Amino acid sequence: MNPATATAADLVTLRVEPLTRAAFAPFGDVIEAAAAASHYAINAGTTTRFHDLAAIDTSREGGRPVLSLFRAQPRELPFTVTMLERHPLGSQAFVPLSQRPYLVVVAEDPAAVPRAFLARDGQGVNYRPGTWHYPLLALEQTSDFLVIDRAGPGNNCDEVELSAAYRIVAAAI
Ligand SMILES: NC(=O)N[C@@H](O)C(=O)O
Numbered sequence: 001m002n003p004a005t006a007t008a009a010d011l012v013t014l015r016v017e018p019l020t021r022a023a024f025a026p027f028g029d030v031i032e033a034a035a036a037a038s039h040y041a042i043n044a045g046t047t048t049r050f051h052d053l054a055a056i057d058t059s060r061e062g063g064r065p066v067l068s069l070f071r072a073q074p075r076e077l078p079f080t081v082t083m084l085e086r087h088p089l090g091s092q093a094f095v096p097l098s099q100r101p102y103l104v105v106v107a108e109d110p111a112a113v114p115r116a117f118l119a120r121d122g123q124g125v126n127y128r129p130g131t132w133h134y135p136l137l138a139l140e141q142t143s144d145f146l147v148i149d150r151a152g153p154g155n156n157c158d159e160v161e162l163s164a165a166y167r168i169v170a171a172a173i
């Protein structure tokens with residue numbers, strides 16, 4: 001769907017949901033201290049390790065994990081989602097380096113209505129390989145994210161144009 005030609009009949013308004021482990025489970029991991037299966041004191045008790053927060057999966061077909069910094073410009077709302085992408089060969093994790101909220105749009109299938117989540121208070125996400133998602137959606141100000149995903153041979157990015165246009169009106173629950 002071309003956003004420029006989408007009519008009101010094509011527009012579906014997405015409800016924005018709070019980002020929780022349970023709700024996001026079909027798509028991957030929520031990266032936050034509360035999500036840790038285990039946490040323990042290290043460094044003579046001066047630090048707490050919140051262990052193994054996300055399944056980093058980048059080795060398929062000769063891939064390797066890469067750590068990058070994404071400096072994302074804020075998106076204007078209302079925002080219309082007309083495409084999704086997926087990375088079939090690797091996971092992709094985003095950890096905000098600020099406490100600013102951002103939006104996460106995912107779908108179990110391009111034919112399904114996407115789900116929009118509001119990530120807050122430093123919450124990160126890790127898309128498991130093949131999770132359909134919209135590219136990074138920063139809000140309010142230019143925002144830096146630490147990103148861990150896959151570098152390597154093969155096609156690791158499929159894009160699909162959606163049959164409808166999905167509008168996010170406000171970054172509010
Ligand atoms: N293109 C790129 O590296 N980023 C996207 O995959 C994204 O999900 O933001």
Ligand code: NI
Pocket residue numbers: 085087092133134135
């Ligand atoms: Ni991506």
